[in-house]
Amino acid sequence: MRSSTAQASTYASTETVAIPLRRHWTDRIADYVEISKPRISFFVLISVAAGFLLGGSGEFQVWTLANALLGIALVATGSSALNQYYERDTDARMERTNSRPIPSGRLSAGEVLTMGLVSGIVGCVYLALFVNLLTAALAAATYLAYTLIYTPLKRISTVNTAVGAVPGALPPVLGWTAAGGSLDFNAFMMFSILYLWQFPHFMAIAWLYRDDYRRAGLKMIPAVEDRKQVTGFVAVGYALALLPVSLLPGQMGLAGDIYFVVALVFGVIYLWTAVRFCKTESVHTARQLLLASLAYLPAVWLAMVGEHLHLLN
Numbered sequence: 001m002r003s004s005t006a007q008a009s010t011y012a013s014t015e016t017v018a019i020p021l022r023r024h025w026t027d028r029i030a031d032y033v034e035i036s037k038p039r040i041s042f043f044v045l046i047s048v049a050a051g052f053l054l055g056g057s058g059e060f061q062v063w064t065l066a067n068a069l070l071g072i073a074l075v076a077t078g079s080s081a082l083n084q085y086y087e088r089d090t091d092a093r094m095e096r097t098n099s100r101p102i103p104s105g106r107l108s109a110g111e112v113l114t115m116g117l118v119s120g121i122v123g124c125v126y127l128a129l130f131v132n133l134l135t136a137a138l139a140a141a142t143y144l145a146y147t148l149i150y151t152p153l154k155r156i157s158t159v160n161t162a163v164g165a166v167p168g169a170l171p172p173v174l175g176w177t178a179a180g181g182s183l184d185f186n187a188f189m190m191f192s193i194l195y196l197w198q199f200p201h202f203m204a205i206a207w208l209y210r211d212d213y214r215r216a217g218l219k220m221i222p223a224v225e226d227r228k229q230v231t232g233f234v235a236v237g238y239a240l241a242l243l244p245v246s247l248l249p250g251q252m253g254l255a256g257d258i259y260f261v262v263a264l265v266f267g268v269i270y271l272w273t274a275v276r277f278c279k280t281e282s283v284h285t286a287r288q289l290l291l292a293s294l295a296y297l298p299a300v301w302l303a304m305v306g307e308h309l310h311l312l313n
């Protein structure tokens with residue numbers, strides 16, 4: 001069995017941890033914020049904002065954008081909470097996640113379950129009341145797909161990544177419909193870009209934490225696949241497919257030449273880091289691929305929106 005330098009050898013027990021009765025309210029708020037996976041949620045909201053600014057009819061509706069961001073943030077928080085409620089046993093077995101609020105005993109499973117249900121339902125109702133029904137329905141579908149399909153599937157099959165990438169790719173579509181856009185080809189293009197982007201992103205992560213995933217019994221490709229480079233080939237394949245798809249918005253009139261150059265440059269860097277990871281699987285190449293993934297998304301959304309709104313030209 002391979003060992004990862006990113007992991008230590010001691011892990012929290014899966015047994016219930018005593019919850020301190022008296023804790024300062026600011027600590028409890030910090031725990032609830034941690035449950036919402038704030039860094040991923042921030043990227044989700046950037047993607048929503050990009051979809052919104054691209055999907056609008058020209059007139060900038062600042063209140064609709066604010067309502068959409070708030071409602072979707074609530075739904076995303078709810079889905080993260082239900083994910084951590086369901087995975088409290090596997091989270092306790094993984095070094096990356098064993099200090100999360102439930103496995104470390106800072107919040108009870110019941111509190112997180114309640115938060116997941118209340119936040120998800122309130123978010124969907126908020127979107128229905130203050131944005132529109134299509135966005136509310138799509139957000140509800142995202143919430144259900146992430147919690148009821150992707151999360152349980154992580155224990156069953158490596159197909160989980162291709163399934164989880166569907167709710168993962170819906171945020172720009174939610175922004176697009178929130179601005180009044182319909183489910184047309186442009187919305188599908190944004191969905192496709194984010195869908196393909198997730199595979200190299202997650203192959204790097206799954207490889208770095210493969211021992212964690214194996215120990216928890218979660219079926220991620222590098223945790224179940226002993227043949228070298230399979231993870232790398234998946235990363236390269238999707239980074240390669242992303243290149244032409246990411247250039248489509250330039251061809252379809254959603255953006256122009258500046259976007260074309262930015263998408264090409266960042267796409268080539270993403271592909272190059274995937275190839276390097278595939279040739280030599282190491283903590284260094286995996287981290288570089290992860291870094292390239294995190295640089296790619298804001299750069300591409302910014303260029304697309306900036307050019308669409310004539311801020312760059």
Ligand code: HEM
Binds near residue numbers: 039162169201
């Ligand atoms: C199949 C889909 C995805 C999976 C399985 C996945 C999984 C993960 C995991 C496990 C991490 C934590 C890495 C760590 O702790 O070092 C992570 C980090 C991150 N992901 Fe993803 N992700 C997916 C899709 C997305 C999407 C759609 C977005 C945004 C739109 C996103 C944005 C991020 C960001 C910004 C980070 C870094 C946050 C941090 O430092 O903790 N991911 N992802």
Ligand SMILES: CC(C)=CCC/C(C)=C/CC/C(C)=C/COP(=O)(O)OP(=O)(O)O
Binds near residue numbers: 142
């Ligand atoms: C509107 C709405 C509901 C938006 C949310 C979209 C969303 C949840 C995007 C993230 C996609 C994803 C599969 C993340 C990894 O979760 P993981 O369970 O594999 O990560 P973990 O191991 O850190 O818990």
